[in-house]
Amino acid sequence: MKIFVVGDTHGSITKVQKKIENIKPDYIFFTGDHYSDGLELAQNNNIEFKGVVGNCDRYSSGPEDSIIDLEGVRFYLTHGHNYGVKSNLNRLYYKAEELNANIVIFGHTHISYCEKINNIWMLNPGSASRPRKSPRGTFALIEINNQSIDIKILDLVESNKTK
Template sequence: MRIGILSDTHGDLLSAQRALKAMGNIDLLLHAGDTYRDAKLLEEMIDIDVIAVKGNIDFHCEAPSETIITIEGKKIFLTHGHNYNVKFNLNRLYYKALEINSNIVIFGHSHMSMHKKENGIDFINPGSISRPRGGTKQSYAIMNVCRENVDIQLFNL
């Protein structure tokens, strides 16, 4: 399954649409928060499912702040990351992944893309397509998941 991953769109639907076009054919879009409303608007624009969580600026939003999905036998934990202090380190996310037996953790919040594998757990932050930080560029991720393999690629917009 080919999965597009976005985070921290912050109302920049034009950049989100550019990222979706650059992704090509995807089977699912994951949005790791900030802004949840963007994920819902994108879902109306495209003909695929969008799974999203709310972020730290999604005030008065009834959406979940985290969710767990299973794809091709891989357990994926999707969160924005602000509740796990991801701007400082991944320790709390790592222990959460162990607690729930997650294979893949997708998060945002830092606005900086990264992929790290720690003790068999993939940690993916697609960065931000609207407001990149730390000298990074607008970015998104693509994840190909099959039972035997997970392939993760980060792209600049």
């Protein structure tokens, strides 16, 4: 199973659309900030969608966070602004621990990040359109096969692994 993780698109999805067409994922997980972009990408590609709203989604109706169980893996999806992720990941980590999440997916910082901390993956795909600390927009690809988890952060322009 392939999960395409993207967020912080802020209305710019052309490059994301091209990547989705090439990768052909089973799911799109959207981390917020232009929630409608995530919905549009899922509808255009007839792909299952799981997404959350971010701090820039004042007029969108969608969940602020979501727990998703797939293939024996529990995901916790949130934008991250309610957990102070620009300062540190402590509050978000403890929430994930409380929820028994295997992978926490968040956005908001526009900086890609992927690290396993005490058996919990902390994943931020970065920003597809307004990246910080990176010259290109990024996304993440999660592949699950028999509960084996492979996570990559990739550039939208090139398929080179960045982390």
